Amino acid sequence: MAISLNKNSSVSLAKEAGAGGLTRIALGVGWDMVKPTGFFAKLSGGTADIDLDASCLVFDAAGNVVDTVWFQKLTSDDGSVRHSGDNLTGEGDGDDETISVDLTRLPASVETLVLTVTSFRGQTFDKVANAFGRVIDLSTNRELARYDISESGSYTGLILASLKRSGGEWVYKAIGERAAGVHVQQLVDQSRRLI
Incomplete structure (x- = not known):
């Protein structure tokens, strides 16, 4: 059974993965749109698609961004981090966007991955459920x-979570820090301060 995390809590993924070890993971993000009601629902036809974008900032031990994976760059330079592609609506069940990470291929210089979510059209998270x-x-x-x-x-x-090397293990931390920005580059400085 998966560990349910609260804001600022963390878990060692090696312990959760068990004896087989951990080699490849996916960082999945999902959302639904808040359904408009009343007068505004009639004006909009009842729908208002939310275009959220999951992105991954790749940091070295000094806090420098060494790569960024997002909807305009779906694969890291070394091929270890891959984005599933842009979901423009958030419709459907399960993960809307996924970032896959081959932990065995990540360069030793990479210490932290930060998962962010931004609203491409500038819609605010009060429209997200x-x-x-x-x-x-x-x-x-x-x-x-x-x-x-x-x-x-x-x-x-939203600076959603981080994945950090710690004593030979990977630790996943739920961050949940609000941010202002509609693309990942606008969240770099705030992300750096949180790792």
Whole structure:
């Protein structure tokens, strides 16, 4: 059973993965749109697609960004981090966007991955429902940890979580820090301060 995390809590993924070890993971992000009601629902036809974008900032031990994976760059330079592609609506069940990481191919200089979510069209997170971030062991397709985002508000970006090397293990931390920004580059400085 997956570990359910609260804001600022963390879990060792090696311990959750078990004896087989951890080699490949997916960082999944999902969301739904808040359904408009009343007069505004009639004006909009009842729908208002939310285009959230999951992105991954790759940091070295000195806090420098060495790579960024997002909808305009789907694969890291070394090929170890891959984005599933841009979901423009958030429709459907499960993960809306996924970032896969081959931990065995990450350069030794990489210390931290930061998962961010931004609202491309500038819609705020008070229009988002049922948002979550999770980690899946791709060897077993088992969910290891999940962070349900319960806070809504008038912000356009979220520093969702980090994945950090610690004593030879990978530790997943639910950050849940609100941010202002509609693309990942606008969240670099704030992300750096949080790792």
